[in-house]
Amino acid sequence: MKKLLMMATAMTLVSAVMAQADGVLNLYNWGNYTSPDLLAKFEKETGIKVTVTDYDSNDTALAKIEAGGAGFDLVVPSANFVPIWIEKGLIQKLDLTKLPHHDNIAPEWMNVDYDKGREYTVPWQWGTTGMAVNSSVYSGDINTSAIFMDPPPELQGKVNVTPEMGDVLALATMYEGGQPCSEDAALMKKVRDDLLKAKPMWMSMDYGMEEKMATNDVPASLYWNGAILRARLRNPDVHYGYPKEGYIVWMDQVALLKDAKNVDEAYKFLDFIMVPENAALISAFARYANGISGSEAFMPDDMKTAPEVVIPEEFKAAGHFIPTCPPKAQEYITAIWTELQK
Amino acid sequence: MAAAEEQVVRETTRRNWLLSAPALVVLVFTATLPFVIVLVYSFLTPGQYGNVVWKFSTDGWVGLVMTRDVFDDTLGWADAHLTIIWRSVKLSFATTIITFVVGFPTAWFIATRPQRSRPIWLFLITIPFWTNLLIRTFAINEMIRNEGLINTVLMRTGLIHEPIVMIYSDGAVLLGMGYAYFPLMVLPLYAAMDRFDMRLLEAGYDLYASRLSVLWRIVMPVVRPGIIAGCVLVFIPALGAYVTPRVLGGGKTMMLGNLIEMQFGQGRNWPLGASISITLAVITLVAMLIIIRRAGRETAQ
Amino acid sequence: MKRFSVTTMPGFALIAICAFAVLYLPILTIATFSFNAGKAISDWQGFSFRWYEIAWANTEVQGAAIRSLIIASWATLISVLLATPVALATTRTAKFPGRTFIYMMINQTLVVPEIVPAVALLIFFAAIKIQTGYQGLGYLILAHVMWCIPLAYLPIRARLEGMDLSLENAAADLYASRWQTLWRITLPLLMPGIIAGAMLCFITSLDTVVITEFVKSGGQDTLATYMLGQFRRGLTPEINAISTVLLALTVVLLTGFFLLTRKRD
Numbered sequence: 001m002k003k004l005l006m007m008a009t010a011m012t013l014v015s016a017v018m019a020q021a022d023g024v025l026n027l028y029n030w031g032n033y034t035s036p037d038l039l040a041k042f043e044k045e046t047g048i049k050v051t052v053t054d055y056d057s058n059d060t061a062l063a064k065i066e067a068g069g070a071g072f073d074l075v076v077p078s079a080n081f082v083p084i085w086i087e088k089g090l091i092q093k094l095d096l097t098k099l100p101h102h103d104n105i106a107p108e109w110m111n112v113d114y115d116k117g118r119e120y121t122v123p124w125q126w127g128t129t130g131m132a133v134n135s136s137v138y139s140g141d142i143n144t145s146a147i148f149m150d151p152p153p154e155l156q157g158k159v160n161v162t163p164e165m166g167d168v169l170a171l172a173t174m175y176e177g178g179q180p181c182s183e184d185a186a187l188m189k190k191v192r193d194d195l196l197k198a199k200p201m202w203m204s205m206d207y208g209m210e211e212k213m214a215t216n217d218v219p220a221s222l223y224w225n226g227a228i229l230r231a232r233l234r235n236p237d238v239h240y241g242y243p244k245e246g247y248i249v250w251m252d253q254v255a256l257l258k259d260a261k262n263v264d265e266a267y268k269f270l271d272f273i274m275v276p277e278n279a280a281l282i283s284a285f286a287r288y289a290n291g292i293s294g295s296e297a298f299m300p301d302d303m304k305t306a307p308e309v310v311i312p313e314e315f316k317a318a319g320h321f322i323p324t325c326p327p328k329a330q331e332y333i334t335a336i337w338t339e340l341q342k
Numbered sequence: 343m344a345a346a347e348e349q350v351v352r353e354t355t356r357r358n359w360l361l362s363a364p365a366l367v368v369l370v371f372t373a374t375l376p377f378v379i380v381l382v383y384s385f386l387t388p389g390q391y392g393n394v395v396w397k398f399s400t401d402g403w404v405g406l407v408m409t410r411d412v413f414d415d416t417l418g419w420a421d422a423h424l425t426i427i428w429r430s431v432k433l434s435f436a437t438t439i440i441t442f443v444v445g446f447p448t449a450w451f452i453a454t455r456p457q458r459s460r461p462i463w464l465f466l467i468t469i470p471f472w473t474n475l476l477i478r479t480f481a482i483n484e485m486i487r488n489e490g491l492i493n494t495v496l497m498r499t500g501l502i503h504e505p506i507v508m509i510y511s512d513g514a515v516l517l518g519m520g521y522a523y524f525p526l527m528v529l530p531l532y533a534a535m536d537r538f539d540m541r542l543l544e545a546g547y548d549l550y551a552s553r554l555s556v557l558w559r560i561v562m563p564v565v566r567p568g569i570i571a572g573c574v575l576v577f578i579p580a581l582g583a584y585v586t587p588r589v590l591g592g593g594k595t596m597m598l599g600n601l602i603e604m605q606f607g608q609g610r611n612w613p614l615g616a617s618i619s620i621t622l623a624v625i626t627l628v629a630m631l632i633i634i635r636r637a638g639r640e641t642a643q
Numbered sequence: 644m645k646r647f648s649v650t651t652m653p654g655f656a657l658i659a660i661c662a663f664a665v666l667y668l669p670i671l672t673i674a675t676f677s678f679n680a681g682k683a684i685s686d687w688q689g690f691s692f693r694w695y696e697i698a699w700a701n702t703e704v705q706g707a708a709i710r711s712l713i714i715a716s717w718a719t720l721i722s723v724l725l726a727t728p729v730a731l732a733t734t735r736t737a738k739f740p741g742r743t744f745i746y747m748m749i750n751q752t753l754v755v756p757e758i759v760p761a762v763a764l765l766i767f768f769a770a771i772k773i774q775t776g777y778q779g780l781g782y783l784i785l786a787h788v789m790w791c792i793p794l795a796y797l798p799i800r801a802r803l804e805g806m807d808l809s810l811e812n813a814a815a816d817l818y819a820s821r822w823q824t825l826w827r828i829t830l831p832l833l834m835p836g837i838i839a840g841a842m843l844c845f846i847t848s849l850d851t852v853v854i855t856e857f858v859k860s861g862g863q864d865t866l867a868t869y870m871l872g873q874f875r876r877g878l879t880p881e882i883n884a885i886s887t888v889l890l891a892l893t894v895v896l897l898t899g900f901f902l903l904t905r906k907r908d
Binding site: 359362366368376444450451465468472474477478491524525532533553571574575578579581582583599602612615616622626627631634 | 651
Binding site: 026068207208 | 700701703762765766768769770771772773778856857859860861862863864868869871872873874879
């Protein structure tokens, strides 16, 4: 009994020590997406300790914040979710006078459709979604969505399709000749039918391809560029392709929550990440580009010339941002996805 | 005399309720009340980006058994749901059998060690489970993938020439599930076996019974509560499992847990997720009750 | 002639030993690769303490690991304290009004997949969080207790059902009070069941990822949710290191605990 009491006291003490100190900031971000070097540098310059809490999907993050009371200050939504956050009144308009480095945002990323003039968000990282193929298994053209929609014989049963509803549906729609968020019923029906036809030829619908492609467990996959760069660094046979029918450009950005408690600290952080060297730190971690001008000079060498990061000229036009889909389009997408996953 | 008996019964009842009160209070607040919320949600309309709109709707329940084709607008039976349910039941059943077949001897082994060393054995068997499930599942993946431990050993010793593809298969999922739910079978079995009077075995053998019939007729009935507890603790959570099937199954085949989780995630249909969960809960609760009632009746005999 | 052993059953020892081996294989894999010099969670490239150094510097992971342990310890303690009286009240006693009801109530969290109480508690606790402004670990501990109670209850009950009543009857005959019987006879006999239940609780709490993911507030990642968050973007090898450290720590702690309690005998 005494031992139980001793244990209980010890546990209470430890729990008390875990209580937070002053000068803190609560960042709610994707898992494995925040550079520890960045946070260390930030703490050294400002004395503010940043606590990172992870989420694994836009939907989870939205659900948690909407429910309320979670105690976060900053969140990092993807582009097509930003209008949803704004509409629901969950993030607040930024006071640009508190962000002296705001002009560092690269001109092509300043006036995006979902946040003109960047009044709500600050760019974090951006990337593309395309096809990754191991050239020792298939040496044909990899710059096409046919890799997963209509796999060549060498790749049948060997393609992984990431279970990301938005990405997969957008690529499939563009493959069939439409635009992402299409409301054309006939087109979407064809998308559904072709996806269902292709599914038996897929190997899996899984994450973790930077591991699995490097070890050649998975020869081909629909995946994100930064992860594939990391895979290529370990296995030179892995190549990244930009589907000519249309590939996806995405971006994640930092937003200030309406009920944030540490507002001043948040502004300091937001300004901090718009300094080129700091933005480069973010990129060096996950190997994705950022939206700040001048950061290229500070990026790691393998990123400066990597075809995964620097989009080759001939493919630039085929890149599409996925907008926030209107209700009818979203209904199609969700219905097709549900059927596909079953 | 009857009045005194009644008095005793009343006192016993009151005492039992008092004993159970703290647990019940905690559960009412953390489990029952939230479940009521889930029940309410199953009758609401799905919000556009997840969550719910506070408008009454039976779509959540209709969607359980029927699906509306979004292009033709026709209503059809949701046989995909049935397939998933059946798949999950088969898998959970298989997991229960596997954990039992391996777990019973293991529990017996520990229970028949000398008294002093038993805690050590128990300790040893639970240590692996103090590592997180996700990382253990990834470790299993490491072992069975094409260039993983098993394939490398087999290829080096020349037993095979091509790696055996084990990842993303039903077998892999079964291995992972058996692994994950193993202690849930062993510990209750051990708890029941630990106090088993070994002299009963001696008596059985003295009467020239074979090992098998001693096992069947003497051991099993006595440790039956442990068997039931173990099976319940494995089968039911296995039905709702989704981490292991996800990681080891490759995500192409959906289980009940995945189906429900999808509704609260990218499927954006919380009411449907709620209705499926409630149905699952009710069915399992009823099944549990039936099993316990029957077991109780037989022990009383 | 070989001595006839009453307790051996053919093949049982073999299966048990194999089970132990299979159980430990993944753990050994994790521990071995935590010393891997290479970046992958595979591909042995030489011995190195690299990941331990990184884990040492990674306060996020450390915090998550410690938090997991704290929550698991509290949840186990509370669950066992709550479940034992209920097990005593509902087992081996004559039928009393409401016994089945209590039984169903206790086991209600078993019968649903984790996502359900996760979402339900998200909504429920969020309302409370907004009202009270309290955001401590209490919610997570409570959520884990809810999840663990049946796991503590069932093994204790199984143990109780198999127990021999004669000792307790003897005590009653010797005019021992109910309390004395409970304290000195029933509970010590019940110990294996209680320990089994406690272990199940602890293990399960460490692994509870969905509930924790939904109920947690800022800065409350557990090891489980930390790894879930990494799921999409690839696990980092320091996970191997931190898991090994955690394992070693728990083993040391519990060995110490065991040794302390054994001295009593």
